[in-house]
Amino acid sequence: MKQNDLNFDYKFGFSKPEKSVFRVKKGINEEIVSQISIRATDKAMNSWEDLPSEIKDTYDRIGVPEAEKNFLAGVSAQYESEVVYESIQKELTKQGVIFCDMDTGLKKYPEIVKKYFGTIISPYDNKFAALNSSVWSGGSFVYVPRGVKVALPLQAYFRINARNFGQFERTLIIAEPESFVHYIEGCTAPIYTTSSLHSAVVEIIVKPGARVRYTTVQNWSKNVFNLVTKRARVEKNAVMEWVDCNIGSGVTMKYPSCFLVGDGAKGEVLSIAYAGSAQHQDAGAKMIHMAPNTTSRIVSKSISGHGGRTSYRGLVQVLPGASNSKVYVSCDALILDEESRSDTYPSMKINENEVDIQHEATVEKLGEEKLFYLQSRGISKSEAEGLLVNGFIEPVVKEIPLEYSIELNRLINLEMAGSVG
Amino acid sequence: MIGLKNLSVSVSNKEIIKGVNYSFEKNKVYALMGPNGSGKSTLAYAIAGHPSYSYSKKSKIFFEKSEISKLLPDKRAKKGIFLSFQNPLSLNGVTVFQLLRLALSGIKEPLAVKKQIDVLADKLHIKKELISRSLNEGASGGEKKKLELLQAIVLDAKFIIFDEIDTGVDIDALKIIAEYMSKNRKNKTYLLITHYNRILKYVKPDKVLVMSSGKIVKVGDYKLAEEIEKNGYKSL
Numbered sequence: 001m002k003q004n005d006l007n008f009d010y011k012f013g014f015s016k017p018e019k020s021v022f023r024v025k026k027g028i029n030e031e032i033v034s035q036i037s038i039r040a041t042d043k044a045m046n047s048w049e050d051l052p053s054e055i056k057d058t059y060d061r062i063g064v065p066e067a068e069k070n071f072l073a074g075v076s077a078q079y080e081s082e083v084v085y086e087s088i089q090k091e092l093t094k095q096g097v098i099f100c101d102m103d104t105g106l107k108k109y110p111e112i113v114k115k116y117f118g119t120i121i122s123p124y125d126n127k128f129a130a131l132n133s134s135v136w137s138g139g140s141f142v143y144v145p146r147g148v149k150v151a152l153p154l155q156a157y158f159r160i161n162a163r164n165f166g167q168f169e170r171t172l173i174i175a176e177p178e179s180f181v182h183y184i185e186g187c188t189a190p191i192y193t194t195s196s197l198h199s200a201v202v203e204i205i206v207k208p209g210a211r212v213r214y215t216t217v218q219n220w221s222k223n224v225f226n227l228v229t230k231r232a233r234v235e236k237n238a239v240m241e242w243v244d245c246n247i248g249s250g251v252t253m254k255y256p257s258c259f260l261v262g263d264g265a266k267g268e269v270l271s272i273a274y275a276g277s278a279q280h281q282d283a284g285a286k287m288i289h290m291a292p293n294t295t296s297r298i299v300s301k302s303i304s305g306h307g308g309r310t311s312y313r314g315l316v317q318v319l320p321g322a323s324n325s326k327v328y329v330s331c332d333a334l335i336l337d338e339e340s341r342s343d344t345y346p347s348m349k350i351n352e353n354e355v356d357i358q359h360e361a362t363v364e365k366l367g368e369e370k371l372f373y374l375q376s377r378g379i380s381k382s383e384a385e386g387l388l389v390n391g392f393i394e395p396v397v398k399e400i401p402l403e404y405s406i407e408l409n410r411l412i413n414l415e416m417a418g419s420v421g
Numbered sequence: 422m423i424g425l426k427n428l429s430v431s432v433s434n435k436e437i438i439k440g441v442n443y444s445f446e447k448n449k450v451y452a453l454m455g456p457n458g459s460g461k462s463t464l465a466y467a468i469a470g471h472p473s474y475s476y477s478k479k480s481k482i483f484f485e486k487s488e489i490s491k492l493l494p495d496k497r498a499k500k501g502i503f504l505s506f507q508n509p510l511s512l513n514g515v516t517v518f519q520l521l522r523l524a525l526s527g528i529k530e531p532l533a534v535k536k537q538i539d540v541l542a543d544k545l546h547i548k549k550e551l552i553s554r555s556l557n558e559g560a561s562g563g564e565k566k567k568l569e570l571l572q573a574i575v576l577d578a579k580f581i582i583f584d585e586i587d588t589g590v591d592i593d594a595l596k597i598i599a600e601y602m603s604k605n606r607k608n609k610t611y612l613l614i615t616h617y618n619r620i621l622k623y624v625k626p627d628k629v630l631v632m633s634s635g636k637i638v639k640v641g642d643y644k645l646a647e648e649i650e651k652n653g654y655k656s657l
Contacts, residue, residue, distance in 0.1 A: 372469075373506060375470075376504045377498055377521075378495050378498035379495055381495070383523060392514060395514065
């Protein structure tokens, strides 16, 4: 790879003065990487008893079975759903779909990986991308051949085991023309990890007429900095949909992006963020319109409570020549109490005249009158809060597969009640 | 049914209700009238248990035999008190079914709730789309009041307060609401708060109470309402 100067401004994206949480010396080796990831403990978590009590409590409250508990806690390498996974794999193989972890992908399909790896997010993109590109492990590799529509969502949940809860996950999805795939990562139960930095890179190529939906339910434990770069290249008449739910982690910074490079390409980001005590969810979206007749839609719903902070950070850029583009941005924030905070940083750079732009933003508090209204129907105050919050995120939740959306609603209610660690 | 004893209520340190004593009986329809700012709505909210009101030490509210002054609004609702709001708020992403299912969880099966809502919507001429949409969103004044009545029925409320029942309500909706009340008086007590006696043409109240400056100043039968209509409150 050509040696570039790393000190250039971002071409597309955000940049602001740095504030270091900590520093390490230049260069990269195993020692530096482990320094960056601030291992909280060197001792591997080998049993349920070793887990922090708040994580165990949460599992008990949401009623996760013992076998899953061990898996979710990252203490078990075996998981019963392997059987389920194998039968799915068989079906996928028949269709010519590849779905495996990235390490396997590179070994078995080097020609595909080499062709696309790093083409959407180069190692020079930002320092976390640089770090990830140097030391990545885990993540998923998905390849969908031309015209193939994958009926069931591909769930990383089935594929990964404890070992692969990669700290520097690298995911690559290639959807050939006219194909469709829905990929789901994460799960609603909190995932405990001893590594405090999670820095993943996700690259997606959506070829002409294809459609990819990528759903994330992020619930890392609260010691985690979750700094993720996600980007899709969307070609002619192709559709990319990001559904992004952030509930866990201490700090999340994540702005799924669509580069709309082909005529008629569509990009969508639907996101939900919940920030509770000592959490900062800095989430949003980026849409870069590079071709005519492209459409983008961003719907962001954020909730802050118990002193938490949410930020919406969005960028929509319409480049010269991207005529007849349509942009829709809607960001709504709900603040549950006086201690909590929400900020909105929308930015739009429109360099084309023939465009249709809509932007809506609302901030609301959970009003006493609405709560009283519900209470006067016999609903307790905390149930009423839950109902209103679920109603607030409903437009996004309905886009998520049912089994996740039910858990998501319950989890947010639990978080709000302050009963989850 | 509901007894008010020495009820004094302050809202942000201003006394609005000044020592009201009254007993509402079962199976009766009451009309509460009075000029703007006389404390009618505050009285209704106080019975429902508005959390930001403060009550004087001697104030007591009874439901049947038990004192409910200290109960939270949801506990009062569970006993059978229902407040229909003057301006029912719209609830984003929450349908009337979701609301009622939650309110009745452990009491009524969700499917039964759903069925009852559909039947009532038909009976009360509530458009289907209003039932499937966020509650009160894009509903007219009359439709909102009909949705309030629907909730009162599904919740099987015993003491139903209609705050400003005829404000912003078209005559057709008013007739439907009035007709329902006239037909379903058994084991129910209605308290209708109103400025005019428009609704009283369709539901004949057993008692008319007149409030002024935070007190009940006159009690009579429906003729009192007619008198007010003719001569206004000043003559009282």
